[in-house]
Amino acid sequence: NAGVTQTPKFQVLKTGQSMTLQCAQDMNHEYMSWYRQDPGMGLRLIHYSVGAGITDQGEVPNGYNVSRSTTEDFPLRLLSAAPSQTSVYFCASSRVVGDTQYFGPGTRLTVL
């Protein structure tokens, strides 16, 4: 099993550009989530999904969109990048919400 994979590992964007961060898992997990990690702030939940076709907002959803068309994939879209979105983004999955979370390696995003 590859576990949770994320692409790209690094990305530099200019303000106003859009992009999609990819996340995939091969563990048949129903629950998937996106976090951003900023220095001194810990992990903050952006969006989550409890199953294919079902998504919901977390603590900091503004400026991001998600979709969940399959169990395996949970892409995160930045609609119009802003410098405040410079962060490290982690995708995670678990069987159900309160279960052990498996994290991807992260995407380090810089917005100029």
Add this chain to the structure above:
Amino acid sequence: SQQGEEDPQALSIQEGENATMNCSYKTSINNLQWYRQNSGRGLVHLILIRSNEREKHSGRLRVTLDTSKKSSSLLITASRAADTASYFCATDGYSTLTFGKGTMLLVSP
């Protein structure tokens, strides 16, 4: 807002010493989890303790949970340089898992 808050924010010890970090939370939980993050990497699950459990062990890790005080502690015994990392507690809500800001542990040889 963050549910769990770790204390201390940073901890520096020598190899062989024990490390204790604490987590406090605000609302009722079903379970509480501890994770470790090595610099620049994803989080790795360490241990999960359910609300009806008071103590749990895994190797050199000991976790306690006091639901009346809404707090948990993580004890790492006989620490090693390889234990240097950030440690986070996470609590489950209705449909989300909420992480604290973490404790940075530095273990010096």
